[in-house]
Amino acid sequence: MLSRTSTTLLEGLHDPQNDGAWRRFYARYAPMLCSYARRIGLSDADVQEVVSDTLTTFVQVYRDGRYDRGKARLKSWLGGIAKKKVLKLRARRRDLSLDALRSANGGRSVHEPAAPDDSAAFELEWQLERLNQALELLRREAEPETYQAFDLYGVKGWPAARVAAFLGVTSNAVYISKTRMTARLREIVDRLAAEEE
Amino acid sequence: MRCLTDEQIDQLLRDPNGGGAGRHLAHIHRCVSCRRRLDAARADVELIEQIRELQRSRSMVGPG
Numbered sequence: 001m002l003s004r005t006s007t008t009l010l011e012g013l014h015d016p017q018n019d020g021a022w023r024r025f026y027a028r029y030a031p032m033l034c035s036y037a038r039r040i041g042l043s044d045a046d047v048q049e050v051v052s053d054t055l056t057t058f059v060q061v062y063r064d065g066r067y068d069r070g071k072a073r074l075k076s077w078l079g080g081i082a083k084k085k086v087l088k089l090r091a092r093r094r095d096l097s098l099d100a101l102r103s104a105n106g107g108r109s110v111h112e113p114a115a116p117d118d119s120a121a122f123e124l125e126w127q128l129e130r131l132n133q134a135l136e137l138l139r140r141e142a143e144p145e146t147y148q149a150f151d152l153y154g155v156k157g158w159p160a161a162r163v164a165a166f167l168g169v170t171s172n173a174v175y176i177s178k179t180r181m182t183a184r185l186r187e188i189v190d191r192l193a194a195e196e197e
Numbered sequence: 198m199r200c201l202t203d204e205q206i207d208q209l210l211r212d213p214n215g216g217g218a219g220r221h222l223a224h225i226h227r228c229v230s231c232r233r234r235l236d237a238a239r240a241d242v243e244l245i246e247q248i249r250e251l252q253r254s255r256s257m258v259g260p261g
Binding site for chain 2: 172
């Protein structure tokens with residue numbers, strides 16, 4: 001996700017003393033990597049390992065000047081690193097379990113399962129993270145009451161009359177808020193996607 | 198029949214078999230404007246579902 005904000009975020013990573021840049025980078029990408037790792041069925045311990053290794057490796061690559069945005073987008077770089085980490089981890093786990101199976105099978109060879117393709121899971125989490133950023137931008141720019149109407153009615157599914165009573169507005173205002181906010185959210189999502197290109 | 202209100206379109210999406218749904222759908226069948234609004238509302242539902250998926254996904258993520 002290389003929006004203008006992301007560009008600033010990455011630039012700060014050049015300086016190893018810039019703890020704030022690392023924290024912001026981690027806060028931005030760790031949750032989506034975590035969700036990705038969980039989505040593909042890794043254990044809690046493995047999730048932490050993959051997330052930590054992926055982000056650390058990316059920062060190293062970035063500081064070494066090997067990250068070339070002209071060759072690939074941030075999504076491809078980060079996704080590529082994450083998928084390699086998962087492959088290595090699975091290979092390690094598979095070797096361990098295959099050893100156990102071979103041993104149980106009297107040392108004879110056993111069937112090795114094919115590695116699953118996790119690309120769809122990464123793509124989904126990337127899209128969700130883009131949506132997450134868009135929601136944050138929407139929250140910042142919208143009138144608090146309008147955003148709240150959208151959140152309570154549209155997202156949380158409260159009845160419109162309840163939201164209207166809670167916010168002291170008409171039900172029609174609640175419908176209009178939801179319609180406007182979703183339209184605006186879609187615009188922001190599209191803009192972020194375009195900025196990634 | 199007059200064009201549907203936002204509330205009626207919303208109710209149609211939330212409960213396609215609810216009261217008045219048949220009458221509303223018959224109107225939508227004839228009215229290009231309401232059909233467009235229903236399509237837009239359906240697209241909104243997809244977006245909302247993505248937000249819920251995001252919340253489910255992130256709620257499983259600890260502080261790290």
